[in-house]
Every structure is written in C-alpha cells, then in structure tokens.
Amino acid sequence: MKLSEDNIRHTAETIATVFGVGYVAFAPGTIGTLFGVLIYLLIKSVSPAVYAVVFIVIFVIGIVSSDIVEETFGEKDPSFVVIDEVAAFLVVMFLVPYSFLALLLGFVIFRILDITKPPPINYLERMEGGFGIMIDDIACGLIVNIFLQILFG
Numbered sequence: 001m002k003l004s005e006d007n008i009r010h011t012a013e014t015i016a017t018v019f020g021v022g023y024v025a026f027a028p029g030t031i032g033t034l035f036g037v038l039i040y041l042l043i044k045s046v047s048p049a050v051y052a053v054v055f056i057v058i059f060v061i062g063i064v065s066s067d068i069v070e071e072t073f074g075e076k077d078p079s080f081v082v083i084d085e086v087a088a089f090l091v092v093m094f095l096v097p098y099s100f101l102a103l104l105l106g107f108v109i110f111r112i113l114d115i116t117k118p119p120p121i122n123y124l125e126r127m128e129g130g131f132g133i134m135i136d137d138i139a140c141g142l143i144v145n146i147f148l149q150i151l152f153g
Contacts, residue, residue, distance in 0.1 A: 012068035015061055015083060022080035030111055032082025036089030037107060043090075044098055055090045059134060062087050067130030077125070077133050084137040085114065091141030096148045106148055113140040 003011075014020070018035050022028045043054055062083040069081055092106040114137055117125055121143075125136040 009068060009072050012065040013072070015065040016069040016081045018082050018086055022082040028079055028082055029085050029114060032085035033089050033107060033111060033114075035082070036086040036092075037103065039086060040090060040093050040103075044093070048095060051090070051094065055087060055094070058083065058087045058090065059138070062134050063130035065130070066133040070129060070133065076128075081133055084134045087134060088114070088137035088141035091138055092144045092148070094145055095153075096145065097152050099152065102148055102152045105151070106144055109147065110140055110144045113143060 017023060018032055021031055021035050024031045039054075039058075043051055046054075066081050066083060069078065070076060089106070089110060092110050093103070096102050096106065113121065117136065117140075121136050121139050124139050125132070127135060
C-alpha cells in the first residue's frame with residue numbers, strides 16, 4: 001500500500017495533536033501536558049535507557065509530524081500541536097525520584113515556563129519548523145528537571 005500525501009498529512013496531524021487532544025477548546029497545551037503525565041506514569045518504572053528511547057522516539061516523531069503540520073496549515077507553531085508538551089514532560093521527570101509532589105511541581109512549573117517563555121527559551125521559540133516547535137518546550141523541560149533534581153535528587 002502506498003501512502004498518499006493526504007494520508008501522510010492526516011497521520012502527521014494525528015500525531016502532532018496527540019490523537020486530537022490539541023483540538024480541545026480550552027488550554028490545549030495544558031491538556032497535552034496532562035497526556036505527557038499519563039505517558040510518564042506508564043513508563044516511570046522502566047529503566048532509564050528505555051525511558052530515554054521512548055523520549056527520543058516521541059521527540060523525533062514530534063519534529064517530523066510538527067513540521068508537516070506547520071507546513072500544511074501555513075501557521076508557525078500552531079496551538080493545536082501538543083506533541084511538544086508530551087515530549088517535554090518526559091524531560092521534566094527524567095531521573096527525578098517519583099513522588100506526587102515532584103509530579104505536581106514539575107507539571108505546574110513546566111506550564112508556567114511554557115506559557116511565559118522567559119529568556120533564553122523565547123529565543124528558541126523563534127526557530128523554524130518542527131524542530132523549533134519542539135525545542136523550546138524541551139528547554140523548558142530541562143530547566144524544570146534541573147530544579148527538580150536539586151529539590152528531590
């Protein structure tokens with residue numbers, strides 16, 4: 001079976017919006033992050049290597065799908081693309097000892113940084129394409145991870 005251009009675009013949109021989660025009317029980034037929390041809860045007990053592989057797969061697929069969606073819709077970093085929040089939340093919690101408090105703080109601080117985009121994150125947000133869509137959130141996730149490692153590590 002040969003994939004048509006429409007099928008590729010539809011598949012990319014499904015992935016980038018995390019199966020349509022990005023189309024919720026209110027706070028799609030927050031809902032996308034909650035999906036990231038769900039993924040984290042499903043994989044938090046696997047080895048760090050497996051966890052990293054899951055992240056890398058989501059990150060790479062996120063770049064490709066977001067790039068296609070951005071080009072298809074002609075809109076830079078559309079708000080309905082939430083795969084970046086999912087990948088970033090995995091960064092937030094990577095190697096952080098699990099506790100409800102760590103999870104809650106990681107979620108809240110990540111959302112604050114993702115919404116406000118303080119420097120240098122705001123510079124990364126200006127990058128083009130799927131990589132640009134993904135990398136600013138990954139940077140937010142890394143900053144929150146460092147904070148959580150200091151607090152809980």
